[in-house]
Amino acid sequence: MGGYILKRLVSAIPVLLGITVIVFLIMSLIPGDPATAILGSYATPENVEKLNRDLGLDKPLVQRYFIWLGNMLQGDFGRSFSLNRPVLDEILERFNATLILAGTSFVLCAFMGILAGVISAARQYGLADKAITFTVLIGISVPSFFLGMMMILLFAVNLRWLPVSGMYAIYGGGDLPDLIRHLIMPALALSVVATGVIARLSRSAMLEVLRQDFIRTARAKGVQERRVIWAHALRAAMVSIIPVLGIQAGFVLSGSVYIEIVFQWPGIGRMLVDAILKRDILLVQGGVVFVAACYVFFNIMVDVAQSLLDPRIKT
């Protein structure tokens, strides 16, 4: 098992290197530059040139790439000019917020999705199945940012049950209940689509398993139906559900960009959008590489989990 994990980690290196090249090239090739972004209407060619020199952007492309890569390998992600602080400090702080939001969302959608899928499958064509299938269809179809805005309108502006936006109360607060109050709406809005997808796939995975012989055997032996579903069938179905969870985790992470903007969540998605608009090259590059690394790592974890569950997968 250790060897398998190591092999997967090593194979991630070229992927990450490729990502650094791609994100670096994209940031260099898109029109507009940081100096123009900073100077706005005052961006004369002369001012732009001077500022680019001050920012160290006058060097050749290849040289800049290797300087950046070299520094990053030593843990120095550079300094964000739009936030005037080290890129890594900002990323870690913001990633923490994203992790809380996306993590909660992921747990929610995994729990609700699998639960809904299993119930649907166990009661195929029953009332519960129809109700769940219908709800799931709606959930998949509603864009999360729209759902978020509607939730704000209903629960924060009209009913005043929950705060509109932010991660902690602006005055006082800062404890766990405060965090949860702020987390409820964005986490739900973010988890809806993924819940739907997971529910659908869990349902079909379960249906397939329930038709197999060992389930019939279990039932014939007189095993309780509850045990048949939750212990025998679900465990077998998990083998095909887990890869879906892995994909949905990435989906939740990228979906958090919209949700973080709607709910002013101080996470890394919002950071990246702001940074792109301001052409904050080092912050975008650092942020993208960091998120990509997390995603790659997460995928490895999923594969490992799967191989633990299913002994047929060679390690």
Add this chain to the structure above:
Amino acid sequence: MKLLNWTRRGLFAAAGAVLALGLAGSPGAAQTPPGVLVVGQIAEPKSLDPHAVTAVNDFRILMNVYDGLVRYKDGTLEVEPALATGWEISEDGTVYTFDLREGVTFHDGTPFDAEAVVFNFERMLNEDHPYHDTGPFPLAFFFSAVESVEAVDATTVRFTLNAPYAPFLSNLAYPTGLIVSPAAVQEHGADFGRNPSGTGPFVFEEWRSNERVVVVRNDDYWDGTAGTEAVVFRPITDANTRTAEMLAGGIDLMVEVPPTSLSEFQGGDFTVHEQAGPHVWFLILNAKEGPFADKRVRQAANYAINKEAIVNDVLEGTAEVAAGPTPPAFAWAYNDALEPYPYNPEKARELIAEAGAEGAELTFYVTEGGSGMLDPVAMGTAIQADLAAVGFDVSIETYEWNTFLGEVNPGLEGKADMAEMAWMTNDPDTLPFLALRTDAWPDQGGFNSGYYSNPEVDELLEAARVATDQAERARLYKEMQEIVQEDAPWVFVANWKQNAVTNAQVESFTLQPSFFLLLKDVVKN
């Protein structure tokens, strides 16, 4: 049903626990406490170092933490003493000597004196200064006329300019002229922007990234203490969310209310504030080539576009029709004899026929958004329709703001016939000097992207820049506005009225024509 009972109960219990934990303890609605003013900002500040920033959004915080040598008199764009108690200008307009206020200290406890002033300008302007590397200082060129700054004695400082430069005083009143604590710069270096120290009515307390900037009352302020204990600035980039926070009571003061959200705030609980400012929204016309090289066609465009409809329908009354290149907010320099070009498509068609430009194809650069650009896509579409009505075939090319500036600032030649643009300035000199003179064509480093050239205008602007008598400057600017309006190098479209909304707990708030947000006298109940 055993299968589901257990699950359902567990689910409800778990959900109930989470909700109870979340809803308990603190009150549901986010009411802000008395004495603390919460301001909804449009974005996170870049830095709280006034010399390092360029955005109005950052200025809103800075103007409450720092003072300059001079400032704008309440409700005007005229300069009055602040950290300087008075000044003398030499006969030839090149030497400014300021008497400094005594007994003022920075928030970090160090004294404000002539040496501190010298440090501030040396840091920005002198590349050999030991703290020049705490920049970059993108707007340092506001003071590029300054040849030297010297401390004559502890309370006297002298600026020597390389040539007379009339906007010098109003540039000092701009945030780039705010005075920072040298000791704090020395202590924090490049991190000064996150550890600011000035002399203003509020002292910086805390900055949590993307959550809040908190400033608290300066009890030793030289000009009377502030009306609130603290001000919290919250960055809320999404306009809908900002509106929702205002409605829900999470913020007390909201700036830059989108025109379409204004109707939400009609009624007793909220007050909508409006203030015209030094802003002008215009179309740059390519006067070098194509149909707009003919003055009659440029005038025709001014007649053809229904500016009333744009400010009333597209902008919902948040702007006024512009008459010329200078906004009325510069009251002393504004020529109020000018009438905007009336909406007259008939006249436009006649002029176009005279010039033989019927049915011309035009390329129109439109931006998606940007500083002072209001609602550029909707405005661009309305303009396209108006021009189509007089027979032009206008094709729009839309760019994201940075890309847009990269296309427009180097000049429209060979690319486009017209482009949207907006400027907010602090002196009537800035915009025409940088964007209407022959010497300001893009190849010479200016912003005259439409290649307008009129020697008379050049002369007037050069003369106004070196005149130190305000009445004389006003006369020159007024004459310039008449000529420019007649020549129509731009389509003059709108002057934005900045708006803000306050809730019932906020008193004594007014907007300033400078577009700065001054919160010292605001009271929060």
